[in-house]
Amino acid sequence: GDSVTQMEGPVTLSEEAFLTINCTYTATGYPSLFWYVQYPGEGLQLLLKATKADDKGSNKGFEATYRKETTSFHLEKGSVQVSDSAVYFCALSDSGSARQLTFGSGTQLTVLP
Amino acid sequence: NAGVMQNPRHLVRRRGQEARLRCSPMKGHSHVYWYRQLPEEGLKFMVYLQKENIIDESGMPKERFSAEFPKEGPSILRIQQVVRGDSAAYFCASSTDRGLQETQYFGPGTRLLVL
Secondary structure, eight states: OOEEEEOOSOEEEETTOOEEEOEEEEOSSOOEEEEEEEOTTSOEEEEEEEOSTTOEEEETTEEEEOBTTTTBOOEEESSOOGGGOEEEEEEEEOTTSSSOEEEOOOEEEEEEO | OOOOEEEOSEEEEOTTOOEEEEEEOOTTOOEEEEEEEOTTSOEEEEEEEETTEEEEOTTSOSSSEEEEOOSSSOEEEEEOSOOGGGOEEEEEEEEOSSOTTOOOEEOOOEEEEEO
16 A cells, blocks of 8 residues: 655754755655644644655745656755744555545654754 | 635544534535544545545444535534543535635644544
């Protein structure tokens, strides 16, 4: 079945540091890939997505490129801010499934001033 | 345009009681999904519904759990005879009917605590 493996956290960085959160996936079809962010006590917000190989999703300085050859969708940001502190979830939606999202276990990011 | 709304935000039940969680999708969205997030874990799919139809309930426990999305009103996730292991955050998401890859938008969740 489908699965998503995320880099384990927690991750602690200083403000303006470079961020990478690794995500790899296994899917039977041709999935769309997503990064969601969850702030404390809140629901998930879509951060970015990519629907086909070599697509790059970007939003708020975050980027991720859909790499079919390595089945990866790593999240990056060049300079993190304290306000980026949250839990980040990688997810996929497989074209062969009935729309359900499969999530990774989440990575807690803390950015220190 | 209001987002996905869920209520209550927090729910406390004693073992054996019933829990009812409500979800109102975004305006114009006809598809609703329920997910469960156990402590320190990612979200797990439970059920996918359209108006008056359950499309996929492959993630729902076979007993005590049920879901509906009536023609009028919110979607309801019902848990009968709750047990401590049901304590979790339950998230609802909604999407439009524009294809399999349409983005799901999430509500703030209902945090259920079973004493």
